Amino acid sequence: MLEQPIYALDDPLALRALIAAHGWALLVSDGGPVVSHLPIMPDPANPGAAVVGHLAREDAELHGLGKQPVVIVVQGPHGYVSPTVYGAGPYVPTWNFVTVHLHGTPEVLGPEETYEVLSDTVDHFEAGRPEPFRMSTVEGYVRRLAPAVTAFRLVPARVVGKTKLSQDKPAEIVERVIRAFDGTNPALAQVMRR
Numbered sequence: 001m002l003e004q005p006i007y008a009l010d011d012p013l014a015l016r017a018l019i020a021a022h023g024w025a026l027l028v029s030d031g032g033p034v035v036s037h038l039p040i041m042p043d044p045a046n047p048g049a050a051v052v053g054h055l056a057r058e059d060a061e062l063h064g065l066g067k068q069p070v071v072i073v074v075q076g077p078h079g080y081v082s083p084t085v086y087g088a089g090p091y092v093p094t095w096n097f098v099t100v101h102l103h104g105t106p107e108v109l110g111p112e113e114t115y116e117v118l119s120d121t122v123d124h125f126e127a128g129r130p131e132p133f134r135m136s137t138v139e140g141y142v143r144r145l146a147p148a149v150t151a152f153r154l155v156p157a158r159v160v161g162k163t164k165l166s167q168d169k170p171a172e173i174v175e176r177v178i179r180a181f182d183g184t185n186p187a188l189a190q191v192m193r194r
Contacts, residue, residue: 001101001160006168009161012048015100018076018161019051023125026073027055029063036063040072041124043153049102050155052109052117060150066108072154074100077188081166085180086173096177098191100161106152114151118142165192 009015019042027036040053051072055065063070076098083091109117119135119142126132135142165188166174174192181189 015049029070054151072102079185102156103158104156109151117151
């Protein structure tokens with residue numbers, strides 16, 4: 001991803017918030033490449049952009065998980081920006097987005113830590129529900145399934161975060177883009193307001 005200082009997202013708390021809010025990620029490794037979608041969450045044991053996650057054991061083997069570097073892509077709010085919104089010009093269409101790429105070699109976790117990652121992941125995604133499901137209610141069943149799952153921890157060696165949110169445009173144009181997203185993409189409008 002093209003790194004430009006104007007769009008850099010490097011604040012550890014902002015990165016962690018992005019990961020916490022957008023836990024359906026993309027794992028990419030060499031050897032094909034190999035690509036998997038998987039749930040991740042901020043690593044409770046490490047600050048910043050460190051994550052834990054899990055995937056099917058067969059997928060982990062295809063990735064060579066723990067044996068080679070990978071990239072985890074976390075995609076936040078994003079949306080197409082038509083030049084008609086600008087009310088000035090000349091401009092061309094573009095895309096506003098928030099994303100982070102986490103580069104590094106994951107640490108594959110053992111059985112007990114895998115169970116903890118599974119339980120923590122469920123707690124993380126159930127947190128907003130009125131009556132959250134708890135893995136402890138089906139612990140025996142989960143422990144039978146757990147050997148088919150590989151959990152991992154990634155403390156990234158390199159983090160590339162980007163918030164391309166019309167920062168290069170005059171304030172009145174940015175406001176027009178925000179208003180356009182208010183009706184079509186409120187999550188992106190909210191991020192732009194911040």
